[in-house]
Structures are given as structure tokens and as C-alpha cells.
Amino acid sequence: MARFRSRTAGAIAALAALPLAVAPPAAAAADPDYTITVDSAATGAAIGDEMYGVFFEDINYAADGGLYAELVRNRSFEFNATDNRSYSGLTGWTATGTATTVDDGNRLNDRNRTYLQLTGPAGVTNAGFNSGLAVQKGKLYDFSVWARSDSGSPLTVSLATADGSALAAPLKITVKSNTWSRYAGTLRATTTSDAGRLSVAASGAGTHRLDMVSLFPRETYKGHGLRKDLAEKVAALRPGFVRFPGGCLVNTGSHYAYDAASNFPRARSYQWKDTIGPVETRATNANFWGYNQSYGLGYYEYFQFSEDIGAAPLPVVPALVTGCGQNRATDDPALLQRHIQDTLDLIEFANGPVTSTWGKVRARMGHPKPFGLTMVGVGNEENLPDEYFANFLKFRDAIKAKYPKITVISNSGPDDMGVTFDNLWAKNKAAGTEMVDEHYYNSPNWFLQNNNRYDSYDRNGPKVFLGEYASQDAKFFNSLAEAAYMTSLERNADVVKMAAYAPLFANIDNVQWRPDLIWFDNDESWGSTSYQMQKLFMTNVGDRVVPTKVSGGRVVQPQPITGRVGLSTWRTAARYDDLKVTTPDGSVLLSDDFNDGNADGWSPLAGRGTWAVTDGAYTQTDVAAEDTMVAAATGITATDYDISLKATKTAGDEGFLIPFGIKDSGSWYWWNLGGWNNTQGAIEKATGSAAAKEQLLTRPDSVTTNQTYDLRIEVRGTRVTLIRDGEVWGSFDDNKVTEPFAQVVTRDTRKGELIVKVVNASTTPAITKINLGKIKVASTGRMTVLAGDPGEQNTRSAEPIQPVTTTVRGLSSTFTREFPASSVTFLRLETR
Structure with missing residues (x-):
């Protein structure tokens, strides 16, 4: 199987060794599709060395069986049912x-x-x-x-x-x-x-x-115990920082769970002191993602790896408030104080002299020189904003009192918007927080529709650390959407100081989350199309933004919400009755009270769950099944209509899912009530595949078992109002335009070059005029293009999406180029 890795590595090495090909100049266009005009007199935002980095979490077997080079699974016979119900001491x-x-x-x-x-x-x-x-x-x-x-x-x-x-x-x-x-x-x-x-x-x-x-x-990589090919792929990105060790891994076990027989803590929060010292003395632990973590890859190794690849270390510590679908906060002041002290000890471990308590431990492990820690994150995606922020302030006060130069990073919860997001941002602004960690995973269209997200952020408020983001699939179109969004991150470099695609790694035989940047099995590894995209951006950042304006364009306008109506559940049993779709003037488009004892007008879209008509209602009784969507045969073509129905949860973990605007199994909206273990509600939109959902609206929410709810969805073109039991639950307007063209220009002062970055995510070429104003450039430049079929993927057997670098001629202060369909282009121009 290593033949694929050798072939790819050999091809890249051969490309680097050959002279650059020469690309002919693009023909001038009288009427270009776009014009990029550089404001050569303006000074743009500085871009720091830490603009782009990587986020490592032990998910998808990224540590044991991945970056940590140990070949033996369950080497210390510590696997047990706390890790996974199927585990025993002899698993593996x-x-x-x-x-x-x-x-x-x-x-x-x-x-x-x-x-x-x-x-x-x-x-x-x-x-x-x-x-x-x-x-x-x-x-x-x-x-x-x-x-x-x-x-x-x-x-x-x-x-x-x-x-x-x-x-x-x-x-x-x-x-x-x-x-x-x-x-x-x-x-x-x-x-x-x-x-x-x-x-x-x-x-x-x-x-x-x-x-x-x-x-x-x-x-191993630099002799430090890490799998060489995986570490080299990360190093090739030239990341400015490494965020570790999680994620949901950090904040979901903030309270000890003791084994009844031995009174020994089996499942507990990630605590850095568990992960240092001789490996035989490190306690293994249950992993949030359903397996065991040996801690052979621990805090010392994370710091060492960051140093080896020239990246700033960014550890994240638990705030003792859970997130990731859980809602718990510690009520033990002594436990909270111990974790705060552990964080102070962590900073001493990283930076303290060898005469200090924890600096001495670091020196004994082989690194007397301090690691130079400058940042610490507190918490991750907490769902209880009041409890989280109260704890965050206690961490921050203690850290600043002893280490005033350390940047203490807060967060804004698990979503890109909503009640929790707004609450935490308000708290962070009022408290003068230095930096706020935002996370979101959305459809590619969301990224193309939100290129101006950070344009309106307060320039004097907390800075943004985009700690986790990705477009929800692994196709090249997803990478193009991410690239378009990255141009906006750079244009707003005075607000967005750091960003990291997530997750970093996935073992192809053990996957808990998709998409992922780097994939591997036991002897080979390959980069996704997003890996190639991230690498292109991360190795061509520049150090200052050059302000630009764009004119022209081909945007995709929003369309009214039409399509079939559906019903669904998620780990919940439920009854649905008296479903009706009417126009505002009272005309009935669809009606089913299920009193005839059948559901002939309904068909499964997800193929999961146990649906039947029972006692005059449509019921789903499998409490383990997720996404059990069924849809009515009648398609709603009207642009203004109302959906009404009665819904009753009878058992299970969550609430109701009411789909509407269903085009097919991968394109729909649904009203999610009592989701995320009955803690939140949302409107989610799927685009292209069921996995690629984005949240258009989110708020805390729950439903009560055996209580019947009257639900109503009022659709008016692109605007939707949601009503539960006669009260407005929320509303949204899905009216954003999709912009497939994006650009940014930065300056690489050290090399004396402008870097013109153009993303064309449309399926047609974009003829573009570039006016550099008073900036003089050489007539010859270097162009790197990443292009291909938007539905293509890089896989173990083939990696078709690869960058191609050529020499371009005929450049001047004003020139025109045709940027290929579905492409990202980086032009490096020598300034005169």
C-alpha cells in the first residue's frame, strides 16, 4: 500500500525540481466579468505569523494509531467498558x-x-x-x-x-x-x-x-516518537500555531467518574498532569469519542512537536462546564480552584526555569529550555454561558495575576450565531476579553454567502480566534468555498488573528467525524483537497493586507422555499397528527389526519426508524434511530404557505424534527426542537448532502415527554416564522446571495512581492481585470493554481487535486487574466 505514498511524494519532488512552465498571458477582455482595483495609497491590516495554524484533537484515532508512532494497540491492557462497551483488558x-x-x-x-x-x-x-x-x-x-x-x-x-x-x-x-x-x-x-x-x-x-x-x-519525526509521514504533512503546512489537545475532548469530562470496585477514576476530564512523565506512569483514560487514549502523546510531546515545526503552542484547559451536547457545571469550589492551579502549573511547566517545581519536571523529561508559551484557551463550546463565563473570569484573573503577558482566550459557544453566541460575545466585550474562540461547521453555500461576516465586527473589541471551521463534506467544491472564506479572514486580519481548519487527522478505519484534513491508514497518508487548499494559503500568507475593491460579478440569488413536507426524529419516539398545508387564503394544499389507518402518501427518505399509523397518528417508535425522515408525496410549489401539525414525544433523548422545503434526501430545511440531548432548538438547512447542515437559527430549547405541541411553520418566500403553541418561537430569512468569486491581495515584505489570491468557485471561467494602481511589478510572475472537478476528492488510491505552478508573462500595473472555473489562483508578483 505504500506505493501510493511513494508515487505522490515522488511526483511532488519531481515538480519542485523542474523549471517552472510558462503560461501564456490571458487575452485582454473588453468587458471583464470582474475588476479588482488595488488602493495603492491605503495601508491594510498587518497579518501576524500565527494567522493560520492547526487544531489537534484525539478524534478519529488521531493520537494512538495515528500521530503517536506506537504500533501496539492496548499496550498496557487498560481498555475496559468505560472506554467502550465492547472493550476488555484483552481488546486488540x-x-x-x-x-x-x-x-x-x-x-x-x-x-x-x-x-x-x-x-x-x-x-x-x-x-x-x-x-x-x-x-x-x-x-x-x-x-x-x-x-x-x-x-x-x-x-x-x-x-x-x-x-x-x-x-x-x-x-x-x-x-x-x-x-x-x-x-x-x-x-x-x-x-x-x-x-x-x-x-x-x-x-x-x-x-x-x-x-x-x-x-x-x-x-520517527525528529526522533521524538511521532509517526514521520503524518508529522511531515503537518510541518509542510508551516502552521503558525498548534491548538491542543481538543475540543470536546477537553471539556466533556470535567467531573471524575469512579470505578465502583476500585474507587479509581476511570473517565475524567483531560488533565495535563496525567500526560507527562515516563509513559508507564501515565494513566490511560476514556476518550469522549468512544475509545481509549493512552496519553503516550501528552503535553510534553505537544509542546515538543509545536517547537519542532516552528509553531506557537496553544493548550486548551477545561473550564469545568461541559459542552458538546452536555449541560453540566461544577458546584465544587475546591475542584474549580484545583483546575485553576493546574493551569498555573501548566504555564510554569512550559515556561518556568529549571529551578521551579514544574520547570524541573520539564527539564527531567529532556527539555531544560522553556517552550515559550504565550497563549492559553479556557474551555470549549460550553452550552451554559453564565456558568462558563463566571469560571472563565476566575481562570483569567488568576493567570493574569501571575503571568500578565499570557493571552487568555475565551469562547462563544458551539455555533456561529444564536442566543448563546450573542450572550457570550456580549460578556466578552464587557469584560475586555483579549480573544474569543469561534467554532462552526457549515455547508459550502454558507461560506460563499458569508464572505463579509467579519467586515462589521468591532475593530476595538476582542479579537477573533477561529479555532474550528470546515465546510461539511470532502469534495473540491467544499475546499473552494473554504478558500473564498479565507480571503475574508485575511482581509479582516485586524480582527481575525488566528484560524484553524478542523479536525486535523482521520484514521480511515476509525472515523467519528467528517470531513478531515489528513487521512491515513497504518502505512500511508494522503491530504484531502482541503489540505492542498490550506497548504496553499498557509505557505503564501504575506505580512500585510493591501486594500482592494471588486466590481462586476455573477451572484446566485436566493430562491423561495418550496418542496415536500416531512417528519423525522433523532433518538426519539414520537407521534404526529393532523398535518395540514394551506395557503394564506385558506386553500388546502395537503392534509392528512391518518384516521384512515395508513400512510400511503408518505415515503422514507432516510430509510431508518420504525414508522406506522397507530391509533389515528403517524408514529416512529425506534428510540435508537437517528434521522428517520419520511416525506409526503405532494410537493409544495406555492411560495407562500403554512404548515400545521400536532407533535408528541413519547420516549427517547431528544424532541421533534419537522422537515420542509424538501428537494431530495440531501436538500431540505428542518425545525429541530429539543435537539442536542433535549437542550437546544434550531433551524437547520441541508445542502447537497444530509451531512452538510448549517444552522440558520438556534436557541436553548427542550420538549416534555407525552405533552402534545401545536406546531406551525409560516413560509413567505424566503422568510419563515415558527410558532409553537400559539407563541412565536423564532423566525429567519434565508435571503443571502451566494458569491462564487472572492479575492484578497497581500504583501510579502521580506520577499518584495505582492500576492494576488483569486477564488472562482463557479463552473465558468472568470475574466478578471487587475488594476494595481501605482504599484509597479515585474513583467514576469509566478502563478500557482489549484483546479479541478468540484465533485472530485483526494483518496487513498488517487490524489487528483494538486497545485500546479507556472511562470506568467505580460504583467504590468494593469493586466487581465482568465481564472479557470472551479479554481484558486495565487499570483506572486515582484514589486519594483
């Missing part, structure tokens, strides 16, 4: 003979409690994270194990395929005593394979106790 292992996991007084240490006991002859085999360990012929792999034994019989360590074909000469290890000691050896691969298995076997009688069974490639 197959055993022969008597092999059991034990948690007793013979354990390795109190934080690494479970170990493997082999009563000989016996053994275990591990296949790693992707159904096989990947090894390359001639490469070295370092094995280690902590062991004790009451027998003098040796352990045999072997590396082979599933059918027993050897991949390396075996190791023989003699465990010398019944006291825990670390034993190590090296395996040299004799064959290349991505389907290896590591086996450890005791051949004689007696009892062997094993823990921390590890196999590491000798070759």
Missing part, C-alpha cells in the same frame, strides 16, 4: 494458553493498574490499529516490555503475518526476577508488510506478568 489481543488480565496488588503502579498474566506455556498476539502492523524491509523496530516472572523460562518476541510468515528474526528475552523491570530489544524487518502481528510467548512453566508491551519504529 488474541491469546493462546492461559492468558488473563489482572488488577491486583502485583500491578506495575497505581496509575497503570491492569497487567497481563501468562501461565505457561501461553502467549498473546497484537495486530495493531488497522488490522495489521506496518513494517518496512530493513527498518528497525524497538520492542520493550515491563515484566516480572517466577520462572526462568524466556519470552519469545516475534513479528509475522497472520499465516505465520516471519517478518523479522525473533527476540529471546529472559525475565530475571519477580520484580517489575523493563526489558528491550530490536527487531529488523526482513520483509515489507502492512499486515504484521507482534507475538509475545512464554514457552515454559510458571507465571509471567507483562505490562506496557510496546513496538516503536526506530525512525
Whole structure:
């Protein structure tokens, strides 16, 4: 499988080594589609070195089985049902003979409690994270194990395929005593394979106790234990910062959950002190995303990686208020104070002298020089704004009192708008917060419709850290929409100081979230089309914006909301009755009271759930099913109409979903009441695929089980009013135009170049006149283009979306170019 990685890397290297091709000048157009005019007399905003960065969260097996180079899954036998209901201490292992996991007084240490006991002859085999360990012929792999034994019989360590074909000469290890000691050896691969298995076997009688069974490639990124190809892909982006370790991973376990048998905390918030020191002393933990995290990749490694790639570290600490669909806040002042002190200790760990308590710990780990931490984020996507902000202020006050130069970053909740967003922004402005973290994942159309989002932000208010964003799919059109939006981030660099696409990594066999920037399996990795786009922007930033204006254009106007009407649920059982669609003058377009005992006029769109007509109502009874959408056969073509119905939740986690304006299974609106574990309501819009939803309206909301609600949706063209039990619940107007053309011009002072960046997300070329005013440029420039089919993707087998760099001629202070359909173009022009 490594052949694909080698081919791609070789192609890129070959492109870099060749002379630049020469692109002919574009023919002049009497009437260009667009004109970009540079205001050469104006001074634009400065762009900092930290404008673009990366956000690392252990989601999609990004750490264990990903960036952390350990090849053995569940190396310390700590997996259990707290991590995942299907887990046990032997998850990831197959055993022969008597092999059991034990948690007793013979354990390795109190934080690494479970170990493997082999009563000989016996053994275990591990296949790693992707159904096989990947090894390359001639490469070295370092094995280690902590062991004790009451027998003098040796352990045999072997590396082979599933059918027993050897991949390396075996190791023989003699465990010398019944006291825990670390034993190590090296395996040299004799064959290349991505389907290896590591086996450890005791051949004689007696009892062997094993823990921390590890196999590491000798070759890691800068020798610091990270998988080389993945780390190199991140380094190639030249990020200005690394935000870590999450995300939802940080703030969703702010309270300890104790194992009843041992009174040992099994599921707890991410706490940095758990992740430092010798790896055998680090406690593993349940991961919010449904698996176990070993903490082999911990805070020391995050700081070290940031330093290795020249990026500023940006740790995020829990504020003890949950988010990500949960609503809890600590009521324990002592616990809150302990986390605040932990944050102060973290700053000392990063920056303190070797004579300080935590600086000494850092030095013992191999880094006496401070890491130079300048920023700390407090919390992530909290749904309880009052409780969160009260805690944030306590963190900020304590940090500023001891470390006044540290930037303390707040946040605005989980959405790009709504009640929580507005509340937190108001609080942050009033409190003089330095920087606010915004997060949103929206459809590509949202990004094309909101290019002016930050134009109206207060220039004297808190700065924006766009800590997580992405267009919700992995096609090239999504990348084009993101690129158009990135031009607005740069144009507003006086407000938007940092931005990071998210998430960073995804293991193709273990995915909890899409889309993702970099994909991988056990032996190869590839960048999505958005990776190529981000790389183009991140390596061509410039240091100052050059103000511009654009004239002309081909915008897409909004259309009235028409289409079928539907019903749906999400992990909820519900009853729907007396559905009617009428015009404002009373004409009936659709009516169904289900009293005839059938639902002949309805059909499934999602194909999930259990729908039936029961007692004169249409019911869905599967409380585990998500997105159970059914739709009426009648399509609503009127532009003004009213939908009314009765809805009753009978069981489950959430509330109701009332779809309308349904075009197909991937294009619709729905009114989501009692969503996000019955904590929020929203109007969501799907565009192109069911995964690509954006929120047009959001507010706190819940529904009561067995209470019947009268719901009404009034549609007037693009404007919608939502009424529950006679009271207006909310309204919105989906009237934004879609702008497929975007641009920004920046200056690279050090290189003496202008960088003209043009995004054409339409399916037709854009003939564009560029007027640089009084700025003189060389007649020859360098042009890099990312172009292709908007429906294309980069995959493991092929990466068709790649940048192409050419030399362009015929440039002057005014010139015209034709920018290809579905493209992003970067022109680097030498100034005279």
C-alpha cells in the first residue's frame, strides 16, 4: 500500500525540481466579468505569523494509531467498558494458553493498574490499529516490555503475518526476577508488510506478568516518537500555531467518574498532569469519542512537536462546564480552584526555569529550555454561558495575576450565531476579553454567502480566534468555498488573528467525524483537497493586507422555499397528527389526519426508524434511530404557505424534527426542537448532502415527554416564522446571495512581492481585470493554481487535486487574466 505514498511524494519532488512552465498571458477582455482595483495609497491590516495554524484533537484515532508512532494497540491492557462497551483488558489481543488480565496488588503502579498474566506455556498476539502492523524491509523496530516472572523460562518476541510468515528474526528475552523491570530489544524487518502481528510467548512453566508491551519504529519525526509521514504533512503546512489537545475532548469530562470496585477514576476530564512523565506512569483514560487514549502523546510531546515545526503552542484547559451536547457545571469550589492551579502549573511547566517545581519536571523529561508559551484557551463550546463565563473570569484573573503577558482566550459557544453566541460575545466585550474562540461547521453555500461576516465586527473589541471551521463534506467544491472564506479572514486580519481548519487527522478505519484534513491508514497518508487548499494559503500568507475593491460579478440569488413536507426524529419516539398545508387564503394544499389507518402518501427518505399509523397518528417508535425522515408525496410549489401539525414525544433523548422545503434526501430545511440531548432548538438547512447542515437559527430549547405541541411553520418566500403553541418561537430569512468569486491581495515584505489570491468557485471561467494602481511589478510572475472537478476528492488510491505552478508573462500595473472555473489562483508578483 505504500506505493501510493511513494508515487505522490515522488511526483511532488519531481515538480519542485523542474523549471517552472510558462503560461501564456490571458487575452485582454473588453468587458471583464470582474475588476479588482488595488488602493495603492491605503495601508491594510498587518497579518501576524500565527494567522493560520492547526487544531489537534484525539478524534478519529488521531493520537494512538495515528500521530503517536506506537504500533501496539492496548499496550498496557487498560481498555475496559468505560472506554467502550465492547472493550476488555484483552481488546486488540488474541491469546493462546492461559492468558488473563489482572488488577491486583502485583500491578506495575497505581496509575497503570491492569497487567497481563501468562501461565505457561501461553502467549498473546497484537495486530495493531488497522488490522495489521506496518513494517518496512530493513527498518528497525524497538520492542520493550515491563515484566516480572517466577520462572526462568524466556519470552519469545516475534513479528509475522497472520499465516505465520516471519517478518523479522525473533527476540529471546529472559525475565530475571519477580520484580517489575523493563526489558528491550530490536527487531529488523526482513520483509515489507502492512499486515504484521507482534507475538509475545512464554514457552515454559510458571507465571509471567507483562505490562506496557510496546513496538516503536526506530525512525520517527525528529526522533521524538511521532509517526514521520503524518508529522511531515503537518510541518509542510508551516502552521503558525498548534491548538491542543481538543475540543470536546477537553471539556466533556470535567467531573471524575469512579470505578465502583476500585474507587479509581476511570473517565475524567483531560488533565495535563496525567500526560507527562515516563509513559508507564501515565494513566490511560476514556476518550469522549468512544475509545481509549493512552496519553503516550501528552503535553510534553505537544509542546515538543509545536517547537519542532516552528509553531506557537496553544493548550486548551477545561473550564469545568461541559459542552458538546452536555449541560453540566461544577458546584465544587475546591475542584474549580484545583483546575485553576493546574493551569498555573501548566504555564510554569512550559515556561518556568529549571529551578521551579514544574520547570524541573520539564527539564527531567529532556527539555531544560522553556517552550515559550504565550497563549492559553479556557474551555470549549460550553452550552451554559453564565456558568462558563463566571469560571472563565476566575481562570483569567488568576493567570493574569501571575503571568500578565499570557493571552487568555475565551469562547462563544458551539455555533456561529444564536442566543448563546450573542450572550457570550456580549460578556466578552464587557469584560475586555483579549480573544474569543469561534467554532462552526457549515455547508459550502454558507461560506460563499458569508464572505463579509467579519467586515462589521468591532475593530476595538476582542479579537477573533477561529479555532474550528470546515465546510461539511470532502469534495473540491467544499475546499473552494473554504478558500473564498479565507480571503475574508485575511482581509479582516485586524480582527481575525488566528484560524484553524478542523479536525486535523482521520484514521480511515476509525472515523467519528467528517470531513478531515489528513487521512491515513497504518502505512500511508494522503491530504484531502482541503489540505492542498490550506497548504496553499498557509505557505503564501504575506505580512500585510493591501486594500482592494471588486466590481462586476455573477451572484446566485436566493430562491423561495418550496418542496415536500416531512417528519423525522433523532433518538426519539414520537407521534404526529393532523398535518395540514394551506395557503394564506385558506386553500388546502395537503392534509392528512391518518384516521384512515395508513400512510400511503408518505415515503422514507432516510430509510431508518420504525414508522406506522397507530391509533389515528403517524408514529416512529425506534428510540435508537437517528434521522428517520419520511416525506409526503405532494410537493409544495406555492411560495407562500403554512404548515400545521400536532407533535408528541413519547420516549427517547431528544424532541421533534419537522422537515420542509424538501428537494431530495440531501436538500431540505428542518425545525429541530429539543435537539442536542433535549437542550437546544434550531433551524437547520441541508445542502447537497444530509451531512452538510448549517444552522440558520438556534436557541436553548427542550420538549416534555407525552405533552402534545401545536406546531406551525409560516413560509413567505424566503422568510419563515415558527410558532409553537400559539407563541412565536423564532423566525429567519434565508435571503443571502451566494458569491462564487472572492479575492484578497497581500504583501510579502521580506520577499518584495505582492500576492494576488483569486477564488472562482463557479463552473465558468472568470475574466478578471487587475488594476494595481501605482504599484509597479515585474513583467514576469509566478502563478500557482489549484483546479479541478468540484465533485472530485483526494483518496487513498488517487490524489487528483494538486497545485500546479507556472511562470506568467505580460504583467504590468494593469493586466487581465482568465481564472479557470472551479479554481484558486495565487499570483506572486515582484514589486519594483
